Amino acid sequence: MSTKLNEQRWLIYRAEVGVLARTSDILTNQYNEIKQSISKMESERGIAGFTDTQDQLEMISAQKGDTDEQKGKVLEDMSDMSDKLNQMIVEKKASLAPIIKELRPLRAKCHELEQLHTQKKTEYDSLAASIGSNLHNLEQEVRELRDNAQAEESKIHFLQHSKQILETQHQKVEDELAVYKNPDPAIRKSSPGAIQPENSGAG
Numbered sequence: 001m002s003t004k005l006n007e008q009r010w011l012i013y014r015a016e017v018g019v020l021a022r023t024s025d026i027l028t029n030q031y032n033e034i035k036q037s038i039s040k041m042e043s044e045r046g047i048a049g050f051t052d053t054q055d056q057l058e059m060i061s062a063q064k065g066d067t068d069e070q071k072g073k074v075l076e077d078m079s080d081m082s083d084k085l086n087q088m089i090v091e092k093k094a095s096l097a098p099i100i101k102e103l104r105p106l107r108a109k110c111h112e113l114e115q116l117h118t119q120k121k122t123e124y125d126s127l128a129a130s131i132g133s134n135l136h137n138l139e140q141e142v143r144e145l146r147d148n149a150q151a152e153e154s155k156i157h158f159l160q161h162s163k164q165i166l167e168t169q170h171q172k173v174e175d176e177l178a179v180y181k182n183p184d185p186a187i188r189k190s191s192p193g194a195i196q197p198e199n200s201g202a203g
Contacts, residue, residue: 009081010081013074013081014078020067020070023067024068027063027064028064031060031064
């Protein structure tokens, strides 16, 4: 808190010095302008108005002197403040020295851990990429096997259906042959589509 307050005072002093320096420059310029006016008036009118001009110059000179005095005081205060700040910095460094000494091995350990983390992360990224590639290949193989299985399943259904049709047709042929071979002519004639044997006596 004290350090922050001193910094604020330092900034205020710097601002005051700037204002005072600017004021001094303005008063000096006014002094020179009035002096030039006096020279011109003296050349043109003699000594007319000399007293008023002299009073004005004395007042400006007094103001300039006050400004210089205030400027010197501010500079002196700033110098004291600078010395105090430097002393505070030295004391702060001294108080922080043991802590900094303790932090050095911790910083080295932290650097070591960061390097290890970077190494492990690189290994992890490489492994993850390899696994991702293998997983993609496995997924592709699974899709191909699934497609092949579906195609084989469709073939099986087709073959089973074809087998059922052939079995039905075969059974029909067997039935017709049984009718054809039956010695009873009535049974052979009663079967629609039955194969009629050729008349061996026809000629």
